[in-house]
């Protein structure tokens with residue numbers, strides 16, 4: 001299938017999942033994950049109505065940034081502190097704030113540039129050793145302290161669920177992220193309106209559990225080599 005057909009099908013599936021959950025489809029943002037996809041194909045997706053693109057590596061984002069027109073960029077992968085300087089002013093949202101040193105660097109670079117960088121705090125809900133993200137018990141203190149940094153604005157949480165065959169298996173992971181976010185809404189200066197969760201294999205379940213952003217690569221661009 002073509003990218004355009006994939007996007008049409010994806011939008012239909014998002015609408016169906018939203019309806020099933022009794023949610024407004026406009027509250028769910030589709031982020032097309034364009035890692036490993038060349039700029040021409042990414043532009044095809046944007047021309048077909050994609051407004052948000054996600055990359056997990058800074059270098060790749062930087063390479064495509066000047067070549068693709070008409071979309072917002074999201075940094076969804078692990079971010080090295082020495083790369084922060086390259087993305088300030090280019091990225092609409094950093095989904096992967098996962099440690100204090102990164103919070104400080106984002107804050108510093110943002111203030112130097114006179115901007116505020118919107119971020120999501122990445123939580124390793126399932127406690128997988130191979131994944132980045134804060135452990136669940138660390139989240140509240142982290143968010144409380146990060147909320148005092150004026151260069152970043154905390155918009156919500158992000159998680160990557162374990163890769164499973166049946167997406168029902170990760171429903172508790174999504175439900176837990178939502179529960180954690182509800183419990184943080186009393187912290188002053190924190191918005192907690194966004195939940196970035198759900199990928200090609202599990203987005204429908206994530207939407208049912210409250211995702212406001214889903215990150216879709218394979219189902220739009222095909223499988224990566």
Ligand SMILES: *Cc1c(COP(=O)(O)O)cnc(C)c1O
Pocket residue numbers: 033035056076077160199200201215216217218219
């Ligand atoms: C690659 C990636 C995705 C998209 O994965 P698909 O299974 O191809 O939809 C989503 N989120 C992150 C953080 C990724 O690195």
